[in-house]
Amino acid sequence: MSRFEVTTLVLAPPPVVFDASLSVELHTSSMRGSREQAVAGVTSGVLSLGDQVTWRARHFGLTWHLTSTISAHVRPSYFVDEQVSGPFRHWRHAHTFEPAPDSGVEATLMKDVVDFAAPAGPLGALADALVLRRYLTRLILLRNAYIKETTEAAMR
Template sequence: MSRFEVTTLVPAPPPVVFDASLSVDVHTSSMGHTAERAVAGVTSGRLALGDQVTWRARHFGLTWHLTSTISACTPPEYFVDEQVTGPFRRWHHTHTFEPAHDGAATLMTDVVDFAAPLPPLGTLAEILVLKRYLTRLILLRNAHIQDVTRLDR
């Protein structure tokens, strides 16, 4: 199993960043390069505790489906999305939101624990390719969240 963490300073208050992070529409618009779409479950709007969404996207030239659920949620501080079905043996993504700069900004932290299928080849893929690739996806999503939550827009 692999783990990575990404911390991003977002110039908007935690409730705004929390809501944007749970938005199916914001997520979809951040992943345009993978043609990611919500195709089942909650397909637009804001996710909440217990909601499920099935995503379809192209990665590495293949179309993948992943169904995740919001398994924990404490607005506006924390939520977790976990894979229910999909390509990973494990996918557990913790999102935390801490006030920064007297609450005018948010320190957003993503902690992703994941395991690829088919060990030991999957474990090798985690180390050689997936960890870097997935970190880049989170960084792209977070840059998009920074943009859509800007207060000076």
């Protein structure tokens, strides 16, 4: 099992950043490079507790499908999405949103904690060590930059 964490400062209040992070449309826009689309379940709007969505995306030259569910949801501070079916042996992505202390403006510390296990046993562990963790971290950073840009622009 692997884990990585990413923290992003967003100059917008936690409820705004929380809702943006659960927006299907914002997610697909942020993942335009991998042509990610919601193809089943909840395919538009803001996700909430118990919602499932199947994502289709292109990574490593292959098309992948991953169905996730929102397994925890405490607005505006915390939610978790977990894989129900898809390419990982395990996928759990916890999102927290806390007011940023001493920022001088209303701001949010957005923290992502991703726990995952690659498929294929020892080969998956090797892929994780060589490529997967770095690749997934880059995707989360890209998504967070888009959330930051979008929410901060909406606050101006």
